[in-house]
Amino acid sequence: MTKFHKTRIRVRYQETDKMGVVYYANYLVWFEVARTEYFKSFGLSYRDLEDKEIYLMVASVMCQYKSPARYDDLVSIRSWIPEVKNSSLKFAYELSMGNKAIATGESVHVFTNKAGRPIRIPEEVTKRLT
Amino acid sequence: MTKFHKTRIRVRYQETDKMGVVYYANYLVWFEVARTEYFKSFGLSYRDLEDKEIYLMVASVMCQYKSPARYDDLVSIRSWIPEVKNSSLKFAYELSMGNKAIATGESVHVFTNKAGRPIRIPEEVTKRLT
Amino acid sequence: MTKFHKTRIRVRYQETDKMGVVYYANYLVWFEVARTEYFKSFGLSYRDLEDKEIYLMVASVMCQYKSPARYDDLVSIRSWIPEVKNSSLKFAYELSMGNKAIATGESVHVFTNKAGRPIRIPEEVTKRLT
C-alpha cells in the first residue's frame, strides 16, 4: 500500500536558463524538496535523521523531460516510494501542471552512517513510510 | 569510431552541501560543461548553434553516483557520443579522480528549432562529431 | 507611505554548503523570490512585464549576514521599496527567524527595454507599488 504525497513548487527566475525554461539540473533540486516534504508529511524529519547521524546518500537518479516549465509556473510534484530494500529505497516523482506532464523521475538512496557505510533502514523510517 | 573528450572541473564551495560533498544535481551542471567543451574540441560552438536558432533540448538524463567529490577536488570528465539518431544524440560521461570512479552518466538531447520542434541534426554537427 | 510584504522560504538542502549553513549567494535568490511575491501581492506580475518586453536589470546588490540559516529552516523575508527614481527603484530586505535577524539586503533595479536601454518606470508599476 503505497503512500503518495503532493508538493508544489513555484518556479524561481534563478531556475531558468537562456532558453527561457527551467534548467534541467533544477528538477533534481525539486525532487529533493519533494523528498523532504514527503518525509515530513508522514511524521519524519530528514533534518532530525541527519542530526542522529543517519544519512541518505543518493546512489542514482534519472529524469525524463516531457514539457518545459517556465518562470513563475506552479509545478505539482507527486512523489512516492515504489521500492524498499534492506538499506536502500527508491523514490519516484511525477511533475505536472494541470493535465500537462512536465517530467518524471526516480532516485535511489542508501541509508548510511556518518562514515558513509550502509546501514539497515531505521525502524522509525520503515514504520512511517511503508 | 567514437571521439572522446576530457574536461577537468575544480569543485566550487558552492557545489557542496551540508553533507560535505558535492550536491547531486551539480553533476548535471558538469555534464553540461563537458558537452560545451566536447563540441568546442571538435570545432563546434554550441553558442553559435543557438545563435542560428538550433537548440539541443534535453530529453532524459541519468547519473550513478560511485564516490563523493569534495570542495577543491579536481574531477576529470570523459565524455563521448555513444549513439546518434535522426534528430537526437546521446552523451555519455565518466567522472573520476585518479583511479577512483566518481560517477557515470548519460543524457539524450533532441535538436529542435526555436519553437521546440525536432529537426534533423544539422550536417555541420554530424560531420564534426561522428 | 511604504508598502511592506512578507514571504517565507523553506531552506532547501541544495542551498546549504559544507559549512552546514546556507551558502551566501543563495540569499540573493531569496531576494528575487521576495521581489516576485512583492509584485504579485500588489497586483503586478513580473512575468507579464517581461512578456511586454519590460525588464528589471539589477544595477547593484548588497547583503549583510547576521546569523546563519540552516537546512529546513523557515526564513521570513520582509521586503519593501525605500526609493523610487525616474527609471530605477531600490528594494530592501530583512530576513529573520522569530526574533533572530538572519540578514539584511538591498538591491537597485533599472527598468529597461529589450535592448537594455533604461526606460521610465511604467505607470502601471508606480501606481501599484507606491
Place this chain on the structure above:
Amino acid sequence: MTKFHKTRIRVRYQETDKMGVVYYANYLVWFEVARTEYFKSFGLSYRDLEDKEIYLMVASVMCQYKSPARYDDLVSIRSWIPEVKNSSLKFAYELSMGNKAIATGESVHVFTNKAGRPIRIPEEVTKRLT
C-alpha cells in the same frame, strides 16, 4: 603592498537566466572561486584551513553590475585584499572582458573557529597574504 590575482571563468549555461545573461547571484559564486584561487596562488589552501577548523564566515557582500556576461564568455576576475583587521579581511573584485567592465564587488570575511566565534587571523594567513 597589495597582492593581486587574476582568475578566469568560462560562463556555464546553468549560470544564465531567461534574460539571456548571467543571473546576478552567480557573480558571488565567481567571487568565491576567485578567493580560493587567490589563496592558492599565495601558497594557502582554504580547504586545509577548514580541515584545521579555521573558517572564513562572510559578513557582507556587495556587487555592482556594469555590463552583462553571457553563456560561454570568458570573464576575468582580478581580486585583491584592500583591508585587513584583527579577525577579518576584505576582498575586492573587478570582473571584465577585454576592456569592458562586467562588475565590481567587495566582501568582508571573519575568521572563526568551528563554533562560529571570531578568532585572530592565523599568522600563516597574514604572512602569506599581506
